[in-house]
Amino acid sequence: MRRHVLIFGLVGGLLIATLQYTEYRFVIIEHSVELYSALVAILFATFGIWLGLRITRSRETIRETVVVREVLVPAEAPALEPFAPNTAHQQTLGITARELEILTLIARGFSNREIATQLFVSENTVKTHCARAFDKLGAARRTQAVQRGKELGLLP
Amino acid sequence: MRRHVLIFGLVGGLLIATLQYTEYRFVIIEHSVELYSALVAILFATFGIWLGLRITRSRETIRETVVVREVLVPAEAPALEPFAPNTAHQQTLGITARELEILTLIARGFSNREIATQLFVSENTVKTHCARAFDKLGAARRTQAVQRGKELGLLP
DNA sequence: GATGTCGTCATCCTTTCGGATGATTTTACA
DNA sequence: TGTAAAATCATCCGAAAGGATGACGACATC
Numbered sequence: 001m002r003r004h005v006l007i008f009g010l011v012g013g014l015l016i017a018t019l020q021y022t023e024y025r026f027v028i029i030e031h032s033v034e035l036y037s038a039l040v041a042i043l044f045a046t047f048g049i050w051l052g053l054r055i056t057r058s059r060e061t062i063r064e065t066v067v068v069r070e071v072l073v074p075a076e077a078p079a080l081e082p083f084a085p086n087t088a089h090q091q092t093l094g095i096t097a098r099e100l101e102i103l104t105l106i107a108r109g110f111s112n113r114e115i116a117t118q119l120f121v122s123e124n125t126v127k128t129h130c131a132r133a134f135d136k137l138g139a140a141r142r143t144q145a146v147q148r149g150k151e152l153g154l155l156p
Numbered sequence: 157m158r159r160h161v162l163i164f165g166l167v168g169g170l171l172i173a174t175l176q177y178t179e180y181r182f183v184i185i186e187h188s189v190e191l192y193s194a195l196v197a198i199l200f201a202t203f204g205i206w207l208g209l210r211i212t213r214s215r216e217t218i219r220e221t222v223v224v225r226e227v228l229v230p231a232e233a234p235a236l237e238p239f240a241p242n243t244a245h246q247q248t249l250g251i252t253a254r255e256l257e258i259l260t261l262i263a264r265g266f267s268n269r270e271i272a273t274q275l276f277v278s279e280n281t282v283k284t285h286c287a288r289a290f291d292k293l294g295a296a297r298r299t300q301a302v303q304r305g306k307e308l309g310l311l312p
Numbered sequence: 313g314a315t316g317t318c319g320t321c322a323t324c325c326t327t328t329c330g331g332a333t334g335a336t337t338t339t340a341c342a
Numbered sequence: 343t344g345t346a347a348a349a350t351c352a353t354c355c356g357a358a359a360g361g362a363t364g365a366c367g368a369c370a371t372c
Contacts, residue, residue: 096348109300111328124351131330141358142299142329144265254319267358280321287360297328298359 086153093152099133100154102126107146107155242309249308255289256310258282263302263311 090100105115112130116123130142137152139145149155246256261271268286272279286298293308295301305311 098349106299107303109295109297109303111297113328121349122351124353125349127330128350128352131332134330139265140330141265141267143262143302146299146302147263147265252318269358277319278321280323281319283360284320284322287362290360296360 089152090154093136095133095136095154099129099136102129103133103145103149104155106130106142107149245308246310249292251289251292251310255285255292258285259289259301259305260311262286262298263305 095103101119102115105118110118112126113123116126119126130145134140134142134145137145137148139148146155251259257275258271261274266274268279268282272282275282286301290296290298290301293301293304295304302311
């Protein structure tokens with residue numbers, strides 16, 4: 001967190017500096033101000049959003065783990081509408097929350113790339129989670145993983 | 157979410173516009189470029205962070221409400237009797253019996269090759285059936301086809 | 313006999329998946 | 343503060359899946 005802010009400031013300073021530099025070099029063409037403004041705006045906006053998401057992610061995970069413990073009490077209950085994953089099976093198999101999240105997205109028919117964009121991570125990361133989840137489920141394909149997941153009550 | 161992005165773009169455009177306007181009015185003092193860059197950067201950064209927080213907060217609340225309901229609503233036995241596919245949907249979509257057969261095998265996690273050996277046909281044939289079924293279901297992937305199939309009551 | 317549907321099979325080509333492996337960074341917790 | 347578990351990302355490579363297209367035979371129907 002502290003690091004983020006630091007990097008943020010650093011990047012900002014660098015950007016300003018390079019702007020200042022390049023401005024007096026070769027891009028004194030017309031409309032440079034608006035162009036630069038737009039560029040900087042876009043850059044910092046995306047960065048800001050990314051930062052915001054990143055910061056709040058930690059809180060989310062905390063909430064999720066809490067949730068898991070609460071759900072553990074009613075235990076073996078195949079609920080139907082708001083789905084409650086079978087945490088017993090999940091824990092015995094050692095399937096993490098993130099892996100389960102990706103499994104549900106797989107079950108809903110998304111490709112790895114789509115999942116990656118939805119979760120704001122790289123496709124490689126998704127593939128890693130997939131591989132681990134498949135291994136834990138003893139599945140060789142995503143369709144098989146989905147099937148196993150449904151059998152075990154991990155997926156709706 | 158879509159709304160957010162829209163507002164975001166709108167605000168961005170407005171900002172740029174006002175920048176462009178004011179620039180030619182009275183603030184052509186020196187160092188305007190860097191000043192503006194910095195200003196825009198800060199503005200958009202904070203806005204981005206705010207947006208990020210906002211987006212994730214809604215997700216969090218959703219999670220929480222789900223939890224509460226899960227704890228309150230207990231069980232409901234899962235019905236498991238011989239499955240009868242929804243022939244109405246099947247016919248309107250023009251899905252043949254063979255295609256449905258292959259879809260069920262896909263849903264059970266088999267690969268094309270495995271399906272081919274099970275049905276005593278070539279893998280190419282299976283792939284053709286797959287392609288046709290996916291087309292009729294509007295699916296791009298087998299997982300998506302399975303999901304659609306379950307939604308339509310074609311698959312158990 | 314012409315037409316149409318269905319099932320079968322093929323080839324070519326691109327995209328997606330999955331396995332193996334290693335590395336770095338967060339996060340949680342003792 | 344150190345450690346273990348999670349999460350993240352990457353690269354290489356082979357396998358699986360998917361798209362497009364053409365073809366052929368069996369059967370039913372008009």
